[in-house]
Each structure stands twice: as structure tokens, then as C-alpha cells.
Amino acid sequence: MSGADHAPGGPGEPPRHNLFDDLQALLTGTLFVALGLVLFRQAGLMTGGTTGIALLLHHATGWRFGLLLFVINLPFYALAWRRMGPRFVVKTVAAVTLLAWLSEALPGWLQLAWVAPPFAAVGGGLLIGAGFIILFRHRASLGGLNVLVLWLQERFGWRAGYVQAAIDAAIVLTALPWLDATRLGLSVLAAVAMNFALAVNHRPGRYVAF
Known part of the structure; x- marks a missing residue:
């Protein structure tokens, strides 16, 4: 990428990320998420988001998890394409693909006896x-x-961490038929910890995503 890629987009705007910046972010970000999911799986905890929704539907219907996850994400990709642009969608598809690969590869690289x-x-x-x-x-x-x-944060100023926390908590609570009380409580704690990091460190007006 040329030096122009680091030039500000306008007066007072921060420099844009170049290709290397984005590639390392996709690798680092998805690796962090994959490591967190390894800890969740080892402890038998539930997660939120579309992954949690797909797991719930898998338990309830017996349908294939991968197919459910793909179908559930389709309308959100359509929203992203319309509201956030094709570049955001391409990066998101790349991140999801990388996370899927890391989730399969990590058990061969990292084995936990107990956590x-x-x-x-x-x-x-x-x-x-x-x-x-x-x-x-x-x-x-x-x-x-x-x-x-x-999109809600950028459009209405709603804190991404708080909105995600409310949705994730609802998803985890819906998993009650498949979790004992201890794992259910810890899954809620996990959602709170995840979204606490978001709420504190990703605030509107400080560093926006678009």
C-alpha cells in the first residue's frame, strides 16, 4: 500500500489502516476469539451471538450446526452490505472463515487437561x-x-457492549434445558465479561468501526 493509504480521510480524521494493518488485525482478533472459545468448550459453557443461536437450534431440532450458522448469518450479511459497504462484508467473511479454520486447528496445537x-x-x-x-x-x-x-451503535449511539450483553444473556438463558444451573450461571458471567470489555473499550465517538 502507498503512503497515501495512511493519509487522513479529511481534516481531523485519523490515518486509514493499510492492508498489513487489516491482515494482522484479522489474524490477531480471530485468534483471541478462538482461544476464548477453547476455554468455553473445555468448561462446557454456552456462548451468545449467532453461534449460540445455532447451538440452541441444533439441540432443539437436531439439524446440522454448520448449516444453521450459515443460514442465520445470511440476513445480517445483507444488512452489512447495505449499511456498511462491501469492504466491511469482505473482511467479515474473511474473519469468519479464519475463525472456523482456527477452531478446527487449535485442538491440534493446544490441549488443556483441565481449566x-x-x-x-x-x-x-x-x-x-x-x-x-x-x-x-x-x-x-x-x-x-x-x-x-x-450498526445500532453507529446509527443510534447505543453502546455495542451493552446491546450485545443483553442479547447474549437472553440467548444463554434460553439454553437452560441443556445446561445445569452452575454452567448456566458461568455462561452468563462469560457473556458479562466479554461485553464488559466491549463496553469499556469500544465507545461511540472514541474509535468508531466505520
Whole structure:
């Protein structure tokens, strides 16, 4: 990329990210999220977002998880294309693909014998929240509800972390038939930790995603 790619878009605007900036952000952000999901899976915790919705529907219907996740994300990609532009959608599709690959590869690189469930909830939640922030700041997301909450933040000024926390908590609570009370409570704690990181570090007017 040329030096012009780092030039401000206008008076008072910050420099734009170049291709290297975006590539490292996609790799780092998705790696953080994948590591957080490893901790969740090890502790048997539920997650929110479209991943959580797909898991709920999988448990309820027996339909294939991958197909459900793909179908659930389609309307959100359409929203992203219309409201945020093709560049955002391309980066988001790349991030989702990379996360899918890392989720398959990590068990071969990292094997955990045991993890304390409370640590998995808090540590995994903070890792995922940090990963989301990195992606958001480079005009990318992991699709689904990330797209919706980012649009709501940019359109109405609603804090992305608070909106995501409310949605994720509702999804996790819906998983009650498949979780015992302890894992349900820890899953809610994980959603709170993840969205605490978002709410504190990704505020409207400080560093927007678009």
C-alpha cells in the first residue's frame, strides 16, 4: 500500500489502516476469539451471538450446526452490505472463515487437561471481547449479531457492549434445558465479561468501526 493509504480521510480524521494493518488485525482478533472459545468448550459453557443461536437450534431440532450458522448469518450479511459497504462484508467473511479454520486447528496445537470453569468464563469472555474490539476497529466483525450491534451503535449511539450483553444473556438463558444451573450461571458471567470489555473499550465517538 502507498503512503497515501495512511493519509487522513479529511481534516481531523485519523490515518486509514493499510492492508498489513487489516491482515494482522484479522489474524490477531480471530485468534483471541478462538482461544476464548477453547476455554468455553473445555468448561462446557454456552456462548451468545449467532453461534449460540445455532447451538440452541441444533439441540432443539437436531439439524446440522454448520448449516444453521450459515443460514442465520445470511440476513445480517445483507444488512452489512447495505449499511456498511462491501469492504466491511469482505473482511467479515474473511474473519469468519479464519475463525472456523482456527477452531478446527487449535485442538491440534493446544490441549488443556483441565481449566477452572470460573476462570474459563472470565478469561475466555475477556479474550473474546478483546478479539471483537480488534476486529471492530478494522471495519470487520464475526458476522451475525456483531453486525447488528455495530450498526445500532453507529446509527443510534447505543453502546455495542451493552446491546450485545443483553442479547447474549437472553440467548444463554434460553439454553437452560441443556445446561445445569452452575454452567448456566458461568455462561452468563462469560457473556458479562466479554461485553464488559466491549463496553469499556469500544465507545461511540472514541474509535468508531466505520
